[in-house]
Amino acid sequence: MPKSSTDRPTAPDTVWLAAGRHSGPAPQNAVRERLRELKSSERIQDFLETGDATVPGGHVFEARWFAADGVTVRARLVTDAREEVGGDRRWTLAAEAERAWEEAWQSPAEVFWPADGGLDWERDAATGLRLRDVNPLPKDDAVLRRLIKDSGRHSWSIHVVVHEAMTPDREGRLPLVRLLPPALRHRVVEHRASPEQYHAVNWALGDLDASVPRGGAVILPGTPARVGYDPEDHSVRSVFLDGSAPTELLDKVARFAALPWPMPDDAAAALTALRKEWRLLTLEEELARARAQAASYAEALEAMTRSRDLYREATELAHAALADMEEFRDAASAVRAAAEGQDRNPLTKTLQRVSDTLRARRAPRVEAQVEAARDSLRRARETSG
Template sequence: MPKSSTDRPTAPETVWLASGRHTGPAPQQALREHLRELKDSERIQDFLEKENAETPDGHVFEARWFVDDDVTVRARLATDGREHVDGERHWTLAAEAERPWDSAWPSPAALLWPERSDFSWDRDAAAGLRLQDINPLPKDDAVLRRLIKDSARHSWSINVVVHEAMTPDVEGRLPLARLLPPALRHRVVEHRATPEQFHAVNWALGDLGTSVPRGGAVILSGTPSRVGFDEQAFRVRSVFLDGTEPTELLDKVLEFAALPWPLPDDAAAAVTSLREDWSLLTLEEELAHARTLVASYSEALDAMTKSRDLYREATELAHAALAEMAEYRDAASAVRGSAPGQDKHPLTKTFQRVTDSLLSRRAPRVEAHLQEARQSEERAREASG
């Protein structure tokens, strides 16, 4: 059973996430060459490439750079080595800064991927739609419905559906992404419905419990829905596609992006991998890591030493108790050896009195040794556990 929004951790304010498809050849080679150029030009501090243990032939690229001069950003871009539909390869990118993410900072995707016409990486993972361009909705109603559903259920991006009241001119066909802050330009998918698709797109949106006003726009809630999302609050009645800035729609996108985002399972896994599988350490971080290892080894050795000493103490006490018990049993056997009713020699009677006295003194000592041995053994178990 899928988790509800309230059961999921929300995206940390310090984290930037994106997921997409690469449609060109050899994405790893493109990334490798571009990252070398970035390092040589000092746009990034350093990078590291390693195999992606999660997918065959996949690769992971880690990179570190600064924003605002002194804020460190760490990013992990993972590519899938397997080819999907039409040779596409999926990628995920998780980046984290030392303070809450500022939308004015550069997009990690735009930084790490090469901005060249022969490499096409800027497509959303859910349906393969462009992240920096307008995506006209399909003419076939069934295909349109499936695309809207896939985008709403599987996309990490912010999906905006815009209905054209009338066919726009060149100025009206400019994408919304160009007007967004840099950090949002690769996290928004803009769907466009033509004037005659008004009923078809609302038929598709009805499955999601929403609709787009004629000549307006609506932002889809996503799955899981963002915390505090109100469908009515993220509908825009009119979007003028005449080249003027759609201020209300832009404000709604920024407001939506600021809502807490309950992470889908794959997005949560990307954040975990970024934090727990990070390998690109600075010299200071390597030294701190080494000190931590030394401290943990020292603690383990100390615990083993204490455990060894406690077990030795327990063994010695157990041997002492066994010796006392053997002496106790030998004395008892000597007493029981006399036949009942038989007159005993005075020396035998004297020996019996001495033996009885010995037994009365030794029995508590044996019990004390056994008790002490049991306690020592218990302490040894706790120290080793």
């Protein structure tokens, strides 16, 4: 059963996440050259390239740079060597800053991916649609419904559906997403429904409990929906496709992006990998990690030494108890041997008193030694565990 939004961790406001597709040859050379260029021009501090242990042929690129006011950003791009439908390959990018992400900051995708070089990489992972362009909705109703479903249920991106009240001119066909702040680039997909698709698109949107006003726009809630999402608050009645900036829509997209996002499993995994598998360390971070490892080893060694001492104590107590038991057994045997056949002899009563005395003195002592040995053994096991 899929997790509900309340079961999922929400993305911290310090995090930037995106998933896309690229086509054509393996992009490692182009990404590597891009990062080298940025490092040589000091636009990034450093980068590191490794293989992806989970995917044969996959690559991992890590980069570190400063955003505004010296805020450090760490980002991790993973390119998948496995082919998707149509020969495309998936990429995921997770970035985290030292404070909440700001809209004016550069899109991390633009750090790794070159603007040119023949790579087709600016496409949504779930749908294959362009991330910074207009995507006309398909004319076939069944294909349209499937596309809307994939957009609303399987994508990390923010999907905006715009209905054209009338066929726009050249200025009106320009993508609205180009007007979004830099940090929202590569995170928003713009769909366009033609004038005659009004009923068809709303029929498809019904699966997501959303609808687009005639000549307006709606932001899809995602699956699970973002915390605090309200269809009325995230739709716009009128969008003028005349080349002007649709201020109301752009503002609502930015506010939607700021809502708590219950991360899909693969997005949560990308963030975990960024935090747990990060290898591009500064000298200070390497020293801190070395100190932490040394402290951990010292703690483990102390626990092993303490466990060894407790096991030795338990062994010594057990041996002492066994020795007392042997002494008690020998004395008792001597009493029994002396008493056999001499029941009426005064020696019998004397030996019996000796036996009773030994029993009264030794038994509690042996029991105490055995219990002490058991306690030491239990503590030793707890320490070693």
